[in-house]
Structures are given as structure tokens and as C-alpha cells.
Amino acid sequence: MRIKSGKLPLHSPPNSADNFDWTSLENDVSRTESHGEEANQRTKERRKKSQKRKAGRKQAEHYKLSMMLEMPYDIIFEILSLLTPKDLLSMTRANRALREMLTSVQSRHIWRVSRASFGMPECPKDIPDASWANLFFSSRCQECGSVFGKHLQPVFCRRVCLNCARSHIFSEVAFEDLFPGMDPIIMDLIPYSNTGSSAPFYPRNHKRYFWDTSVYKMSEQLSNLQKAVHMQQPSARHALKNFKAEATRSAKEVMKGN
Numbered sequence: 001m002r003i004k005s006g007k008l009p010l011h012s013p014p015n016s017a018d019n020f021d022w023t024s025l026e027n028d029v030s031r032t033e034s035h036g037e038e039a040n041q042r043t044k045e046r047r048k049k050s051q052k053r054k055a056g057r058k059q060a061e062h063y064k065l066s067m068m069l070e071m072p073y074d075i076i077f078e079i080l081s082l083l084t085p086k087d088l089l090s091m092t093r094a095n096r097a098l099r100e101m102l103t104s105v106q107s108r109h110i111w112r113v114s115r116a117s118f119g120m121p122e123c124p125k126d127i128p129d130a131s132w133a134n135l136f137f138s139s140r141c142q143e144c145g146s147v148f149g150k151h152l153q154p155v156f157c158r159r160v161c162l163n164c165a166r167s168h169i170f171s172e173v174a175f176e177d178l179f180p181g182m183d184p185i186i187m188d189l190i191p192y193s194n195t196g197s198s199a200p201f202y203p204r205n206h207k208r209y210f211w212d213t214s215v216y217k218m219s220e221q222l223s224n225l226q227k228a229v230h231m232q233q234p235s236a237r238h239a240l241k242n243f244k245a246e247a248t249r250s251a252k253e254v255m256k257g258n
């Protein structure tokens with residue numbers, strides 16, 4: 001560095017590189033690093049404490065719920081019947097004892113009372129209550145796992161995203177093209193909806209809409225029974241007749257109220 005006269009200064013300014021106090025800079029850096037480590041340590045400790053508190057709270061809740069099971073059954077049932085189906089669903093996930101109790105046959109009436117009180121459609125006989133509730137309160141598509149499972153299809157016992165609804169739901173007029181060679185009687189034996197895959201954007205209409213995998217499943221069961229009839233197996237006709245009657249009843253049961 002030159003001064004105005006053009007001569008070099010006799011002494012370098014105190015902050016020049018030659019005179020710079022590197023020791024103090026190193027001390028500063030090490031102080032900053034140690035402060036950073038302390039801060040990290042403090043954050044870790046805070047996080048640990050918060051996790052401990054949360055685990056404690058969860059344990060206390062589980063303990064309270066387990067204590068509830070010590071009460072007489074009629075009182076437990078009375079209390080549980082006051083809860084919403086969503087709360088009951090959460091309780092099945094709280095611990096094993098509660099799950100076993102709420103999924104037992106004896107608990108079906110708790111769910112029934114809760115559904116009736118909160119205006120939820122009745123659960124078809126062949127479907128577990130917790131699965132039925134999960135259908136209403138989950139947000140995931142049950143086909144592809146997407147979080148956009150906005151389309152609830154109680155008739156098909158499914159919650160799906162729009163893409164999956166469009167790829168699985170079909171109108172009765174497309175049956176022959178989609179399932180060549182299959183018996184159209186299948187459509188009388190499986191549940192159907194009056195809204196297509198674009199629901200709820202379009203109103204209900206007179207057409208029947210089906211879920212494709214139900215067709216394959218029904219076709220397989222029906223073919224086995226029909227084969228037995230062709231082979232003239234004993235009571236095969238009776239079995240086929242009973243099967244059709246039961247399938248029609250079950251489809252009506254699922255469609256009831258939906």
C-alpha cells in the first residue's frame with residue numbers, strides 16, 4: 001500500500017495481514033464453534049425432554065384406557081355408545097385390549113348405536129364395523145395408496161382417488177365390451193351405484209355402475225357352480241340357486257341406504 005507521496009509507509013497499518021492477530025481470530029472461531037456445539041447440545045436436550053413428556057402423556061392415556069376395561073361391561077358399553085364412530089375407530093388403535101373388545105361380536109351394538117346417533121350409514125352385515133368406519137374417516141385411496149382418496153364409494157366398500165374410480169367403475173352398457181363371454185346375470189348378483197366415476201360432479205341417473213373386480217370375483221364363483229351343474233354333480237343345481245339368492249340378498253343389503 002502506497003501513501004500519497006508515493007513512498008511506502010514506514011509502518012504497516014495495524015490491520016494489515018502481516019500484523020493481524022491470527023491467534024485472536026482462531027480463538028474467536030473456536031469460541032463460535034463451541035457456542036454452536038452448546039446450542040446443538042441444548043436443542044438435543046430440549047428435543048429429548050419433549051419426546052419424554054409426549055411418551056409419558058401417551059403412557060398415561062393408555063393406562064387410563066386400560067383402567068376403563070376394569071369397569072363392569074354394561075357401564076363400558078354405555079360409555080362407548082356415546083362416542084362417535086370416529087372416536088371408536090381411534091380407540092381400536094389405542095391398544096390391543098380395546099381393539100379386541102371393540103371388534104368382538106358383542107360390541108356390534110355399540111357401533112350400531114353410535115352410527116345411528118351420528119347419522120352414519122348402517123354397516124352391511126358382512127363388513128367389520130371398524131373397516132366400515134375406516135372407509136368414512138380415512139383419506140387414503142385404498143387402491144393406490146394416494147392421499148387424495150376423496151371418493152367414498154360405500155356401495156363398493158371403497159374409498160378411492162379419482163384416477164382409480166375412473167379405471168375401475170364402469171357403466172352397465174359397457175359390460176359386453178369389457179367382459180366378453182361373461183354372463184350378464186353377474187350384474188344382478190353384485191352391488192351397483194347410480195353414480196359413475198365422475199361423482200359427485202354428476203347427479204344420480206338411471207344407469208347402473210359397477211366395480212370391475214367384483215365382476216371377476218363373481219364370475220369365478222358362478223362358473224365353478226355352473227360347471228358342477230353341467231357335470232351333473234349331486235345337488236349342484238340347488239347349490240347354484242342358493243348361491244344366487246344369497247348374492248342378491250347380500251348386494252341389496254350393501255346398497256340399502258347408500
Ligand SMILES: [Zn+2]
Pocket residue numbers: 141142143144145146160161162163164165
Ligand atoms: Zn387411487
